[in-house]
Amino acid sequence: xxxxxxxxxxxxxxxxxxxxxxxxxxxxxxxxxxxxxxxxxxxxxxxxxxxxxxxxx
Amino acid sequence: xxxxxxxxxxxxxxxxxxxxxxxxxxxxxxxxxxxxxxxxxxxxxxxxxxxxxxxxxxxxxxxxxxxxxxxxxxxxxxxxxxxxxxxxxxxxxxxxxxxxxxxxxxxxxxxxxxxxxxxxxxxxxxxxxxxxxxxxxxxxxxxxxxxxxxxxxxxxxxxxxxxxxxxxxxxxxxxxxxxxxxxxxxxxxxxxxxxxxxxxxxxxxxxxxxxxxxxxxxxx
Amino acid sequence: xxxxxxxxxxxxxxxxxxxxxxxxxxxxxxxxxxxxxxxxxxxxxxxxxxxxxxxxxxxxxxxxxxxxxxxxxxxxxxxxxxxxxxxxxxxxxxxxxxxxxxxxxxxxxxxxxxxxxxxxxxxxxxxxxxxxxxxxxxxxxxxxxxxxxxxxxxxxxxxxxxxxxxxxxxxxxxxxxxxxxxxxxxxxxxxxxxxxxxxxxxxxxxxxxxxxxxxxxxxxxxxxxxxxxxxxxxxxxxxxx
Numbered sequence: 070x071x072x073x074x075x076x077x078x079x080x081x082x083x084x085x086x087x088x089x090x091x092x093x094x095x096x097x098x099x100x101x102x103x104x105x106x107x108x109x110x111x112x113x114x115x116x117x118x119x120x121x122x123x124x125x126x
Numbered sequence: 127x128x129x130x131x132x133x134x135x136x137x138x139x140x141x142x143x144x145x146x147x148x149x150x151x152x153x154x155x156x157x158x159x160x161x162x163x164x165x166x167x168x169x170x171x172x173x174x175x176x177x178x179x180x181x182x183x184x185x186x187x188x189x190x191x192x193x194x195x196x197x198x199x200x201x202x203x204x205x206x207x208x209x210x211x212x213x214x215x216x217x218x219x220x221x222x223x224x225x226x227x228x229x230x231x232x233x234x235x236x237x238x239x240x241x242x243x244x245x246x247x248x249x250x251x252x253x254x255x256x257x258x259x260x261x262x263x264x265x266x267x268x269x270x271x272x273x274x275x276x277x278x279x280x281x282x283x284x285x286x287x288x289x290x291x292x293x294x295x296x297x298x299x300x301x302x303x304x305x306x307x308x309x310x311x312x313x314x315x316x317x318x319x320x321x322x323x324x325x326x327x328x329x330x331x332x333x334x335x336x337x338x339x340x341x342x343x344x345x346x
Numbered sequence: 347x348x349x350x351x352x353x354x355x356x357x358x359x360x361x362x363x364x365x366x367x368x369x370x371x372x373x374x375x376x377x378x379x380x381x382x383x384x385x386x387x388x389x390x391x392x393x394x395x396x397x398x399x400x401x402x403x404x405x406x407x408x409x410x411x412x413x414x415x416x417x418x419x420x421x422x423x424x425x426x427x428x429x430x431x432x433x434x435x436x437x438x439x440x441x442x443x444x445x446x447x448x449x450x451x452x453x454x455x456x457x458x459x460x461x462x463x464x465x466x467x468x469x470x471x472x473x474x475x476x477x478x479x480x481x482x483x484x485x486x487x488x489x490x491x492x493x494x495x496x497x498x499x500x501x502x503x504x505x506x507x508x509x510x511x512x513x514x515x516x517x518x519x520x521x522x523x524x525x526x527x528x529x530x531x532x533x534x535x536x537x538x539x540x541x542x543x544x545x546x547x548x549x550x551x552x553x554x555x556x557x558x559x560x561x562x563x564x565x566x567x568x569x570x571x572x573x574x575x576x577x578x579x580x581x582x583x584x585x586x587x
Binding site for chain 3: 081091103106113
């Protein structure tokens with residue numbers, strides 16, 4: 070089965086690829102947003118604990 | 127002493143004194159439904175086919191009109207706290223409120239709907255089934271509305287929020303209600319009528335219970 | 347209180363688990379994609395469009411699992427006022443909404459070649475749409491109050507009220523004879539599908555489940571950190587004030 074045959078998905082390409090594409094995009098964006106939020110929280114928390122330690126030092 | 131009957135009569139008296147809410151719901155229902163011939167075109171066959179759906183969607187929207195104020199007045203002036211402290215169970219309070227809401231905005235609909243449906247070229251032979259379906263469906267709408275009103279008590283944009291919460295839950299009633307009276311459907315719609323009855327039977331104990339739980343959270 | 351219920355304990359345990367969860371998730375997703383897009387044979391009736399099932403069905407299962415998690419966490423939050431349960435509920439909702447949306451979109455894309463329609467008001471589709479709006483309503487209610495505690499409690503009640511929808515989704519195909527076919531995997535008597543189709547389906551389902559779990563753990567850790575940040579911010583403000 071050649072690559073371009075596989076891409077065509079037996080004629081159903083306009084249904085199959087958007088389905089997988091939208092899934093990848095939605096879940097990917099979700100994961101990216103989650104990681105971004107996590108990193109920002111981590112950074113801010115590290116900042117605040119460092120400042121506190123600085124103040125009480 | 128706060129009793130079920132006293133609470134109900136008080137709400138009805140308030141509603142009639144204000145004159146507004148109940149009459150507004152019915153007027154909105156009639157006006158909005160009559161917009162459809164202007165929008166869809168006056169051909170009798172097309173209107174007759176859509177008449178049941180139009181009547182039911184309007185019934186759903188009309189029942190939403192006074193919902194955000196169902197508990198709000200009493201909550202704002204403190205009477206809800208007093209009512210909650212009374213020996214009357216909060217669930218019965220909710221039932222009284224829902225019943226009041228239905229008497230003021232649902233029951234008049236049962237009279238207005240056949241008139242509106244006929245104006246939308248609906249086949250008169252189907253009118254009794256339509257009214258029966260509405261009679262079983264509109265109380266459930268009031269009960270679900272009471273749950274929504276209790277959940278959104280004191281929320282920002284409560285009126286819109288109630289609609290967002292309540293309308294999806296009401297979709298099954300819409301579907302079965304339309305199917306029960308649909309002139310194009312095979313069968314006499316009796317199964318759908320029974321489902322509407324079953325939905326009401328389930329809503330009668332569950333909705334007051336859920337709404338009372340929500341009210342308790344609001345009063346804490 | 348249960349040993350794992352302590353937020354600090356959760357942070358420690360999740361820190362160890364998280365890399366493994368994420369790693370296995372990525373492996374399973376990769377394996378699932380290969381199985382679904384390459385290895386699985388085309389259906390004799392639906393051709394290659396059957397591959398959409400490997401996205402649509404796992405998404406549907408996750409939509410329902412997420413809501414069950416939401417309802418269970420909400421019940422725990424209401425009964426025991428548990429902070430971890432509250433956070434779990436709040437952070438599950440957006441995940442569930444995304445999976446439900448994905449289920450609806452992939453279902454439409456599958457429905458057009460299979461049944462000739464992008465949408466039909468059959469029992470299952472309608473109840474999944476209601477599920478989507480329940481997630482949206484939950485998130486709206488959560489943020490609708492000036493007092494966040496009020497928002498969390500009201501949303502928790504809504505989550506429990508809406509749980510009736512989940513059995514309706516599951517059994518609707520058995521109760522009403524409409525577009526969707528009756529259950530062929532999760533039924534008494536075992537699955538009725540050929541292994542060549544069942545394996546990619548289960549791998550994708552497991553991958554989605556672990557993805558959900560990973561994202562939920564990360565979000566809960568972020569939420570707990572954000573709570574600590576708010577406390578520290580307030581304390582710093584007091585010290586400077």
